[in-house]
Amino acid sequence: MTQSNEPLEWQGKSVLITGGAGFIGSHLAGLLVDAGADVTVFDTFASGSRENVAAINDRISLQERDIRELDWEAYLSENHVDVLFHLAANAYVPPSVESPSFDYELNFAPVFRLLEALRKLKWQGRMVFASTAAVYGNSVRIPISEEDLTVPISPYGVGKLAAERYLAVFANLYGLKMASLRFFSAFGPRQRKQVVFDLLAKLSADREKIFIHGDGTQVRDFLYVEDAARSAMIVAGQGALTGEVYNVGSGKEYTIAQLAKSLCKLTGLDPTFDYSGTNRPGDPEKLVVDISRLRSIGYEPQVDFEQGLANTIAWYQEQTGETWK
Secondary structure, rough: OOOOOOOOOOOOEEEEOOOOOOOHHHHHHHHHHOOEEEEEEOOOOOOOOHHHHHHHHHHHHEOOOOOOOOOHHHHHHHOOOOOEEEEOOOHHHHHHHHHHHHHHHHHHHHHHHHHHHHHHOOOOEEEEEEEHHHHHHOOOOOOOHHHHHOOOOOOOHHOOOHHHHHHHHHHHHHOOOOEEEOHHHHHHHOOHHHHHHHHHHHHHHOOOOOEEEEOOOOOOOOHHHHHHHHHHEEEHHHOEEEEEEEEEEEOEEHHHHHHHHHHHHHHOOOEEEEEOOOOOOOOOOOEEOOHHHHHOOOOOOOOOOHHHHHHHHHHHHHOOOOOOO
16 A cells, blocks of 8 residues: 655644544544644534543543534635544444434435535545444455455444445545545443443443353454554555555454453453353454555554553443452
């Protein structure tokens, strides 16, 4: 993958993050202000929270805005934005299975409206779109590369893939500088759902037995949240931005059983594992990622799995008052 001709210096750059008070978005906002960027955050606080950005509240412009209702053409005509990170979304498979129309209205339709505004404005900034590993569905090849088949098995995956494809076409047809990131199983502080948080909550509720979806053999590439945020900055600053996609992960694989055992070891607990035996609808069996394309522009994971879990446990205890060990 060819790098952009002019790597970005963040000092003084005007940056907008949609969903910037969310899980990955709030960590990205923190890294950007530390790098000297002028950061504006849009969020509805439906899944994100003001608490997530409380530590940097005096260093950002925090605005309660709904991207489903925003007039992008008017906003970008009146406000200079050098880099736009579009992270606002439903980032969870089950709600999309329960209500595909909700997922469409929140995940795909706003992206198309944003792209249309960028096209009409002949926008000269850089945009990074948060997509997902769910676009691959049950991949036939491991590890998954960006060139592999995309056969999503959930409305969430379908919507994200459609947005990616529109983004690529708009980048090539209209000369817009954009790229998409396919995040794999991100976890860490401030995430209040998904498998790591869910297992910690279950360990809080019952220290003797823990219920686990599937049979424990499901494979994931667990990506620590600060590495996810860092990847977005690297792509915006050094990617080709011609509509390409990048897998984002740790480049390592773990089973759900390994994850559960690591959490138990770190918390000092020894519960019985109660497996359901079947996966939840829309969840693939294996998600293992090839991150060589992202590595080619300077990305390297910096937080290993065990340290990331320890950081997450410490945050969980701070938030809940739970005490382990």
